[in-house]
Amino acid sequence: MQIDDTDRRLLRRLQANPEATAAELAELAGVTATTCSRRLDRLARDGVIRGQHAVIDWPALGWEVEVSLRFTLDKTDPRAFDEFLAAAREVPEVTEIQTFLGRVDVRLHVIARDMAHYQQIYREKILVLPHIADIEALMQVAVIAENEVLPL
Amino acid sequence: MIRLDETDRAMLRALQADATLSAGALGRRFGLSQPAAWRRLKRLAEEGAIRGRRIDLDREALGFGVTVFLGVKLATKGRVSLEDFERAVRAIPEVQLVHHVLGHYDYRLRIVARDLADFERILRRRIMTLPGVGDVEANVLLSEERRPGPL
Numbered sequence: 001m002q003i004d005d006t007d008r009r010l011l012r013r014l015q016a017n018p019e020a021t022a023a024e025l026a027e028l029a030g031v032t033a034t035t036c037s038r039r040l041d042r043l044a045r046d047g048v049i050r051g052q053h054a055v056i057d058w059p060a061l062g063w064e065v066e067v068s069l070r071f072t073l074d075k076t077d078p079r080a081f082d083e084f085l086a087a088a089r090e091v092p093e094v095t096e097i098q099t100f101l102g103r104v105d106v107r108l109h110v111i112a113r114d115m116a117h118y119q120q121i122y123r124e125k126i127l128v129l130p131h132i133a134d135i136e137a138l139m140q141v142a143v144i145a146e147n148e149v150l151p152l
Numbered sequence: 153m154i155r156l157d158e159t160d161r162a163m164l165r166a167l168q169a170d171a172t173l174s175a176g177a178l179g180r181r182f183g184l185s186q187p188a189a190w191r192r193l194k195r196l197a198e199e200g201a202i203r204g205r206r207i208d209l210d211r212e213a214l215g216f217g218v219t220v221f222l223g224v225k226l227a228t229k230g231r232v233s234l235e236d237f238e239r240a241v242r243a244i245p246e247v248q249l250v251h252h253v254l255g256h257y258d259y260r261l262r263i264v265a266r267d268l269a270d271f272e273r274i275l276r277r278r279i280m281t282l283p284g285v286g287d288v289e290a291n292v293l294l295s296e297e298r299r300p301g302p303l
Contacts (some may be wrong), residue, residue: 003214011209018171018205052209054167056301057203062153063302068253068260092302100221102291107221111301137255138223144238144250150209150216150264151245 002048006031008152010039011049015149018052058095058111062069065112066140069126072133080131081105091125104136154199159184161303163192164201168300171205216259216264218271219293222279223257227286244278257289280290 006029013020013028020028026036039067043049058066073080081099088108096109110126112118126135156164163178173181179189196202211219226233234252241250241261249262261279265271271290279288 001213008214009213011207014210015209018207046213046253048210048213050210051169052171053169053206053208053298054164054171055203055206056164056168056202056303058301059205060154060200061156068251071200089299095186095299095301096296097296097299098221098296100291101294103289104221104291107291119197138251138257138260139255140251141254142252144259145242145247146249146251148206148248148262150214150248152214 002152003031003048006035007039007043007048010036011043011150012152014040014049015147015152033127062113063111064114065118067110067112067118068138068140069108069110070136070138071106071108071129072103072135074131077105083130084132087129091121091129093125094120118132154196154201155301156201160192160196160201163189164196165300165303167202168262168303211264215266217267218265219296220263220271221291221293222259222261222263223289223291224259224261224279224282224285225256225287226258226284228284229258233284238287242284244274246274246278257287 009029010025010031013025017025017028022037022040023033026033029036040049045101070086075122084106085097088097093110093112094108095111098107099105100107110121159182162182166173166181167180175193178185178193178197179186180186182189184192226237237259238250241247241259246263246265247261248264251260252258253260263271263274265274275290279285
């Protein structure tokens with residue numbers, strides 16, 4: 001589909017103000033309310049806007065520890081990726097799963113209530129995942145920026 | 153810490169999937185009146201259970217064909233160098249996420265680029281020139297899924 005400057009302007013405003021109403025967005029982007037809602041509908045229908053998701057504040061809910069676990073898999077087994085990913089999906093404390101081209105094959109974002117809880121999850125749920133060749137952990141200290149905005 | 157009951161958890165799961173659901177829609181789904189659902193939403197918002205809203209855009213359709221995760225190690229450490237690095241990295245438009253981490257790297261970055269050539273340009277001109285930057289490791293994102301987490 002064709003995306004023009006007005007679409008880009010609307011998407012820019014939407015990314016910067018995700019909770020704005022259609023009327024507020026229209027005003028920010030300098031278009032009429034009708035144009036704004038018609039275009040947003042079309043962008044959603046064509047799959048450019050795939051969805052809007054609430055981001056949970058895990059520390060506020062008592063989940064204080066966040067760890068980025070980077071895995072290298074034993075790729076001699078052709079089912080390594082599929083079986084690892086299927087098993088990782090069964091771990092409730094995993095909030096993100098990414099696969100990569102590079103030194104790292106898979107990254108899991110894991111949350112825990114505290115360090116003792118993290119150790120328990122790591123031993124009982126992570127180390128038992130299939131086809132692991134190597135694991136490296138990056139413990140999250142602070143979120144410096146996390147808007148995931150596209151520079152449109 | 154916020155106390156959640158089963159209905160709160162169900163509402164948060166529903167909002168993770170679709171943040172645009174109204175109090176009325178949530179109420180109908182979970183057998184609450186609209187005002188009761190609204191009161192719960194208001195409490196969850198006031199107590200900070202929801203950090204914000206993420207707009208999920210089709211990156212490729214908008215011309216961003218490549219997403220790369222970077223591990224960055226600083227060559228020089230100290231309070232001043234951290235602050236300089238953080239200030240400079242936040243000003244790069246292609247940087248979507250910066251986490252300060254403890255481990256083999258000091259920072260974890262998420263970067264979008266139009267293609268690999270564009271990524272190389274960002275890496276050389278913007279990332280490698282950041283104050284204090286040392287070892288950098290790049291992994292190109294192939295697939296991604298977000299999970300609901302332990303709600």
